[in-house]
Amino acid sequence: MSRPPIEAIAIGASAGAVQALLRILPALPADFPIPLLIVVHVPPDRSNALVALFATKCPIAVREADDKEPIQSGTVYFAPSDYHLLVEADRSLSLSMDEPVNHSRPAIDVLLESAADAYGPALAGIVLTGANHDGAAGLKAVADAGGIAIVQHPADAQVPTMPQAALAACPSARVMTLDDLIPYLLTLATT
C-alpha cells in the first residue's frame, strides 16, 4: 500500500535537545517543504531562547508558535515556554495552559497526540534524547494513527531514557541515529 506524503514532522526532545537539534535543523535546506513542530523541555520563564539560537543557524524559517496560527510549510515552530502546543484539525496551532503532563509544559505527548489526530498517516513523529518518559504515549498515538514513528537510537542519544521509554511504548518505531535521520528527513520531502 502506498503511504501518503508526509505533511508535518513533530519532534520532542529534552535533556541534550539543543545539541541534537543543532545537528538536525541546520542541515535542512531553505526550501525544505515540510513544517516541523518541536517541543523542547525548557524551564517555565517567559523568554524562550531556542528561536533566537536556531534562527541564526538554520537556512529554514524558525519561529515561536503563536496561538491560532495556520501552519506554514517549510517552517520550524517551537512551543513557547510554559504553554502546551497542539495542532487543530484544520492544521492551525493552538496553545494551552492546561496542567503539566509528565511534569512538563510544554509536553511532548500533548503535541504528538494532537498532531496524530490532525494529520493521521501524514505525520512523522520523532522522539529524541531526554531523561524522562514524555513522548512515549504520544509516539504510540502517531503510530496508531498510521504515521511514521521514529526514535533516536538510545546509544546515539545524549540521555537514552526518553528514547528507551518511547521504544517500549511503541516497539514498531524506526530507530535511527542522528546521522541516519538527517538524510531520511530529506527523502520525506521528496516523496
Added chain:
Amino acid sequence: MDAALVSDGVIQNGVEDIEIQLLLEALYQRYHYDFRHYSRASIKRRLLQARSQMGFASFSVMQDHLLHDPATLPRLLNYLTVQVSEMFRDPSYFRALREKVIPHLRTYPSLKVWVAGCSHGEELYSLSILFREEGLDQRTLFYATDINPDALRAAEAGVYPLDQIRKFTENHQKSGARSSLSDYYTADYGRAVFDKSLRSRVVFSDHSLVTDAVFAEMHLISCRNVLIYFDRALQDRALGLFRDSLARKGFLGLGSKESLRFSAHATAFADFVREEKIYQRQDA
C-alpha cells in the same frame, strides 16, 4: 505496514470525534454551556481525561449520563473549565499595570475592573492587593466572572494551598510590591486564607464570554489565558464584548501568547505596553 491496523486507528479516531461533537451539542442544548467553539484539540484532551477518570466506557455513554443525570454536569465542568493559576503570574505584567496603567486610572474618581474567566481567583486577589497597595481600592469595584459555579465559589473563598505561597510571594515581590503578601492571609492547617477585606468590593458572577452580553462599563479588563481556549470566531466575539465593555481609553490585558493581531477588532485597540499584551481602547 499493516493497513488494517492503521485504518482501525483512524476509524476509531473518527468515531470519537463524532461522539465529542454530539456530546458538546448535548451539553449546549441541555444545559446551555457552549463549548462548541472552544479549541477542539484541548477540549478533546480534557474530555479524554474526564472519560477515563469518571469511568465511562465511551463519550456516548458519558453523553447518556449527562443528558439524564444533572449531577454529571458539575463533575464534567470541572474538567472542561478549571485551570490552575498563580497569584501575580507573570510578575512583569503586574509591574506594567502598576507603573504604566495605574497612573492613568488614578485620574478617575471611580473605577471598574473586570477579571473575565477568574477561575479560582488568583488573578482577582492579585489585582485587589495591587490596587490596595496603590491606594485605589476604595474607589474600585471589581467584577470576577466565570462560567463554572464551583470555580466562583473557590474564588469567593480565597483559600489556597500553603505550599503555593512561596511562589505567590516571589511573584508578588517581582511585581514591584509595596507590602508583604503575608499581610493579606492567615495560615491555617496547610491553607492560606486570604483576608475577606480583599473581596469586600468584588462582585462574583456567572458570566459567559460565549453567550452573555455587556453588563457594565469597565476601565480595566484582565482576561489572561482564556482566549487561547477559543477558536478564532469565538475569540472575536469575546474581544468585541471587551471593546463594547471598555470606557473610552480603557485598558485590556491579555495573556503573554494572546494577541489582537488576527482579530477583526484589532483597530479598536492600540498597543499600550506591547510586550505585556496590554492594550488601550481607541475611539471609534
